[in-house]
Amino acid sequence: MTICASEDIPALGSPHRAALTIAADGSYAARLARHADAAGSRFPERWTLSGPEPYAVPLPGHQPEEPDSELLPLADGRVLIRRRIAGHFAFSLLYPAGPGTGELPLGAVAAPELTLLPPAPGGLLGYALAPGPYSTTVWLVTGGTRGPEPVAEVPGRCTGGAWLDRCGRLLALDRELAGRTKTVAVDLERGGETSELLQITEESDDRLLLADPDSGLLIVRSDAPGYDRLGWGVLGSCRPVRFPECLRPAGAVLTPFAVQPGQALTPENCAVAFRIDAPGGTWLGVWRPAERQLRQLPAPDGWLAGAGLWTAEGALLLPYSTHAVPCGVAVPTLPPTPDAGGVPGGATGRAPGGIPGGIADRVRGGVPGGAPWTGGRILVRSPGRDGSPAAGDARRLGDLGHLGHLDELPHLSRGPYGETAPASAYAGAAYAPSGPAEGPARQPRRAPAHPQMCRPVPLQQAPLATREAR
Secondary structure, eight states, X not given: XXXXXXXXXXXXXXXXXXXXXXXTTSSEEEEEEEXXXXXOOEEEEEEEOSSSSOEEEEOOOSSOBOTTOEEEEOTTSOEEEEEEETTEEEEEXXXXXXXXXXXXXXXXXXXXXXXXXXXXXXXXXXXXXXXXXXXXXXXXXESXXXXXXXXXXXXXXXXXXXXXXXXXXXXXXEEEXXXXXXXXEEEGGGTSEEEXXXXXXXXXXXXXXXXXXXXXXXXXXXXXXXXXXXXXXXXXXXXXXXXXXXXXXXXXXXXXEEEOOOOTTOGGGOOEEXXXXXXXXXXXXXXXXXXXXXXXXXXXXXXXXXXXXXXXXXXXXXXXXXXXXXXXXXXXXXXXXXXXXXXXXXXXXXXXXXXXXXXXXXXXXXXXXXXXOOOOOOOOOOBOTTSSBOOGGGGGGTTSTTOOOOTTOOOOOOOBOOSOOOTTOBOOXXXXXXXXXXXXXXXXXXXXXXXXXXXXXXXXXXXXXXXXXX
8 A cells, every 4th residue: 555654643633734725616726835955945836726737836935934834725816825923923915926926915913823714615715713812813814805804703712613604604613611622603794603513512522623514514523432533413403423433443543634515415425535644654534424434545646645625526636746746636546426326426527616627527437346235324313301302403504505404314325335446546637837927816805694594503412322323
């Protein structure tokens, strides 16, 4: 098995930032690359993924970047950079300008800590999180009208960050308050109004790692079972969080980094990609809630570990960089989805939501089949206070996105799954040394509020007797 060497293994429950950040619509990506000189100084590099082949454009500034600088690619081709300078954090927008780099300063924020949040839906806004000892401020650092501006202040110390909808209104944060960490939802259109999202037990530390607004699938980490475990739940459902045994491999740490979009009402079929870190290296894991196993696959050589995205048709795109191919996208051959008829690319050649069609086209075609498998329902009701099933308040989130009411899911459609995937079946992509010159685009305005947004409600824990199921 080919694996990627890992310089550091993250502790269970700790964040692990990917080497490359991909824009919300999959059109661009950005990373801090290294010069080939002896010093190995760093410079921003933007990848273009919206064409038939990816290519990279260097965006060097007047001086090398510090290792802790952060980048956020926008859907218009510009790259937001956060730099730490003399006790504050400065923000600028970078863009190709002829043979050099254009830079538009945005302003600065004075704070002891500040990190960029994941790309916001829509791809034109950039947010940052500044945790303090008693409260945490959410900053809109690009896309506003007057430079960085605070948009929400949340009591407690907050970390993490995941978007719960497609309009950039609901932001999930892991809040530490009174010695416990719970995930809360912050409504940015209501001045930062906060509501509880995830509380498995009163005494547990519960964190949200990944969220898919289309299906409502949530990947969480909690010590409610007695020690840190990965689990999954459904946003707005009255069904409990589950802790699959297959997401607890011995001697390894799993970090989810991508979830398959476009799976409305079918969270059990959403594919989730994991970075697997172990003393022997780093490789890839793929899992669906409807399956009882984590499929472990070799990572492509030069994989920028923890970076990747799914297409709605089920193709997983993994960016990589080697000496021979400095900018490439690998597409591993995966087992077919239950309803794809054995074709991992789906029935059409169109790639959704800005994902490059040329790359998606390469993954269509048959893959080895396997023995059929069967199973029953995977979600159960949460118990009420008297032991009876509780339908209750979870239905209030029914009109968030495309979820609807999830308490009467049909039986799963079962189809053939390949037991293993070829170890070296990757479709590479070429490299182009430069891209078209681009200038700064006009500042976008904030996304409109969702007309039917409801307040999230907390997820609950599975009964002890069935907690280990799936």
